[in-house]
Amino acid sequence: MTEKTEINVLGCGSSFGVPLSHDIWGNCDKSNPKNQRTRPSILLKKAGKSILIDTSPDLRKQLIDNKIDNIDSVIYTHSHADHIHGINDLRAISLINKKKIPIYSDDITLNILKKSFSYLFVKDENHGYEPILIANTINSKFIEINGFKIEIIKQNHGNIDSYGFIFDNKIAYNLDIKFFYDENYLDKIKGIKCWFVGCLRYDEHPSHASYKEVIDWTHKVNANKTFLSHMTAHIDYDTEYKKLSVGNVFPAYDGLKLEI
Numbered sequence: 001m002t003e004k005t006e007i008n009v010l011g012c013g014s015s016f017g018v019p020l021s022h023d024i025w026g027n028c029d030k031s032n033p034k035n036q037r038t039r040p041s042i043l044l045k046k047a048g049k050s051i052l053i054d055t056s057p058d059l060r061k062q063l064i065d066n067k068i069d070n071i072d073s074v075i076y077t078h079s080h081a082d083h084i085h086g087i088n089d090l091r092a093i094s095l096i097n098k099k100k101i102p103i104y105s106d107d108i109t110l111n112i113l114k115k116s117f118s119y120l121f122v123k124d125e126n127h128g129y130e131p132i133l134i135a136n137t138i139n140s141k142f143i144e145i146n147g148f149k150i151e152i153i154k155q156n157h158g159n160i161d162s163y164g165f166i167f168d169n170k171i172a173y174n175l176d177i178k179f180f181y182d183e184n185y186l187d188k189i190k191g192i193k194c195w196f197v198g199c200l201r202y203d204e205h206p207s208h209a210s211y212k213e214v215i216d217w218t219h220k221v222n223a224n225k226t227f228l229s230h231m232t233a234h235i236d237y238d239t240e241y242k243k244l245s246v247g248n249v250f251p252a253y254d255g256l257k258l259e260i
Helices: 059-065 087-097 107-116 211-221 237-247
Strands: 006-011 041-046 049-053 073-075 101-105 133-137 142-145 148-157 160-167 171-174 194-198 225-229 249-251 257-259
Touching: 006 059, 059 087, 087 101, 087 133, 101 107, 101 142, 107 133, 194 211, 211 225, 211 237, 237 249
Parallel strands: 049 073, 073 101, 101 133, 171 194, 194 225, 225 249
Antiparallel strands: 006 041, 006 257, 041 049, 142 148, 148 160, 160 171
8 A cells, every 4th residue: 555645735925925024915815814825835744754845934933833843854946045044943853853854955055055054064163053954965866765756857947947846756846937848747747646836926927937837737737636836925815716626726825734
């Protein structure tokens, strides 16, 4: 029997979150708690082991809200601030559980993390903190972490690249993406059990696919369940749910839990 994977969406907002500062909600109905979006992060758990994708600036709140007291490893999509700046919140996890946490990323992301958060990796006489992270560079298309078999997908994100992931051939995660370098990628994941895909806003954007492009992708992939993530305040939960759920496409929301 195949081990089930628990999915916990910690955050599905874009870089500003929803609401934005100054209590700006855009098109989102502020009375619907599913429109309250923190910055993007997700936790996968299988056989008692977990992988966190990205450390959003809202990580502390996300861990508290979702009653998460342990993280076994972290894998990063790319180096943008809304995906890495909560890394310091791993200190509490490490100290309470008395362990170092392995992280995995490309060289660019790892170098930025080591430069900006050096105290998490090496002990320095200026601060005296014990390092809490173990750095691992992703240099293969296929890796295994905590029993998860992971395929690494390099994808375009405007003037940089980001990583997408396929976990155990049943969960795909492609958030910050303008286009796929692999023209056959959508065919590759066709009919997959669960797909999380970035859907920033309705208009064109230099580093994210447009709403129309993303919805066209979802029709082609026809996953058992597709969830839109990395959404700005342009995209209202109920509006999209009513339009898309008939095709098993749903807007994600913070705190969403699934078992695949």
